[in-house]
Amino acid sequence: MTRLLALAAATLLLALPAFAAETIRIGFNIELTGDIPKVGESSKFAAEMLKAEINAKGGLKVGSKAYPLEFVYEDNEAKAESAVTAMLKLIEKDEVLAVIGPNSSKQAVPAGQVADDNQTVMVSPWSTNPDTTKDRPWVYRAAFLDPFQGPVAVNFAVEQFKAKSAAVLYDLSNDYSKGLAEIFRDEFEKKMGKGSIKAFESHGTKDQDFSAQLTKIIAAKPDFIFVPNNYNQVALIVKQAHQLGWKKPFMGSDAWGSAELMTLCGNDCKGLFFSTHYAAAGAKGATREFIERYQKKYGYVPDDVAALTWDATRIVLQAIQESGNLTGKLKADRKAIREAMDRIKSFDGITGKMKFDAQGDPIKCAVVVKINDKGEFEFTKSVCP
């Protein structure tokens, strides 16, 4: 019996590539479990919604033929090493045409190398660390970069809080957090003078107690604390700072913007600001339509990862359409998609208009949102490059 099953499985595996030409298979290398599962969930939900919409119309039209979409979701457990394995599996075993994700830079930086080495287009929806796409012709993204986000946060905080000094608490083992923290520090010191960063403290990804770092920060008396961390850590950091008597503001970054932030953080996070990709409260046009459909289907307001995944996937689909026709030969098709990606000069996404530069990075606006008393992310300011 087992031998029979094994045989059946083997036949199935052999049979899979034969279908490759009939459908368009896209891989998703996302964070379904691990530290930031809500990020993976949002990504998957947005992708499912897009797939359902296109498949309901009979599939994606490429050349003269319509192909149904097939999305393969691979969990990278929010770990760098798993993201690499997941990427290899998608490229080699699932034989996908292109890959969306990973979202977080911690996974996207190493996985981008694999995609580039194996000549498969990868688009990260959410990664903001420059290294993800740097010198990797096959890797793209839908989010702005930290060298842009850092100054946005600095300028906003200086203006809003009338701040003359700041402290930073970041996650040392997270490329995103560390990169952004360093950019913020350099930018702030350039603007406010040397020594204006009064404390620059780090912690580990699995840490739950931040009291020692926060005690040090509070003793240094900065005007605000910059916390470029994932939403799960933010909830703990903000709460513990309040317990230690901190009453001054926090400034956050786009990793705060998960739908789960407010369930974890509650009242402690109300009234805080962070820079991000889009503001759900008060959105208009196509963005609003997306938000309403998503909310109706899944019961919560889509966070920026959902919106960026939507954009990233649509960019790839547009590239596939513009590649002319699919030959069914994987290598040639992947190459055609990359060439088509390079031809896309600008894209009108639900997270705003973007233009792509030579590195495959979009040039787009950032927004600063305030967490209002209802726990919504309210538009405060838009900053364009």
Add this chain to the structure above:
Amino acid sequence: MLASLLQNLINALQWGSFYALIALGYTMVYGVLTLINFAHGDVFMVGAYIAFFVASFLLAAVGLPGWAALVLAIPLTMLLTSLVGVSLERIAYRPLRRKGVDRLYVVITALMCGLILEHANLATFGASRKAFPTLLDEQVYTVAGVSVTNLKLAVIATALLVFLVLQRIVTKTRIGMAMRAIACDRFAVPLMGISVDTVIVATFALGSGLAGLAGLLFAMSYPILEPYMGALIGWKAFIAAVVGGIGDIRGAFLGGFLLGAVEIMVVAFFPSTFRDLIAFSVLMLILVWKPTGLFGVARTTKI
């Protein structure tokens, strides 16, 4: 400077309380069975989840106010978590012991039990984190630049109280004497008409109950629960127990606070990047100087 130091002392006491409470469970099981129960960190995680469900149920379904829910949640969580610990012993460790296999296999089984608990949790409740409900309205008291909350004080007081009660149980009660007797000579105990299994079950119940209590307090202090929350803290608490002298309750208690203090103080005076590096170097030096731990007594292996 003095205010910071005092603040960090309080931080260290709170953080150390969790290590101490978890380390007590390791050390008791080791004392009785000479088994390193590596599933203990995950029993702590299960305790936090049980606390979450008990508290949510009492608050939402029964509609109790926060303080009443807390009063009921403490014994319920401890009881349910000790059932988990006892079940582990029944299902996994006892059959192996009956077969008289080498201790190594029991330790490996314990490791696997821990992973099973983690992944059973992941499979049942999903990867998304749980936010622990507020049971106690937190008040921040600031005296001369030092901030404490009522919760922090409660955590530290509970840890001290648990230690005193446990010390009393082990030294003054019959079951406590039986535990020490087994630790002393496992083969002579049945000859004296003491049921070894009863004592082992009691040990697991007590140790896991404390892990449940630690889970509840931890969930109240750091109100975000996830399936892997027990792994790292469990490992560290085990190290704390070893440094204190595994098998000795005073050792586990002191080791827990020592580890908490070293971790917090390293961050307070050095770049926080060096925390684990310096903390564990210090602990290693202690072990090099005294391999049996602070309170440990060198014993020759019997069998």
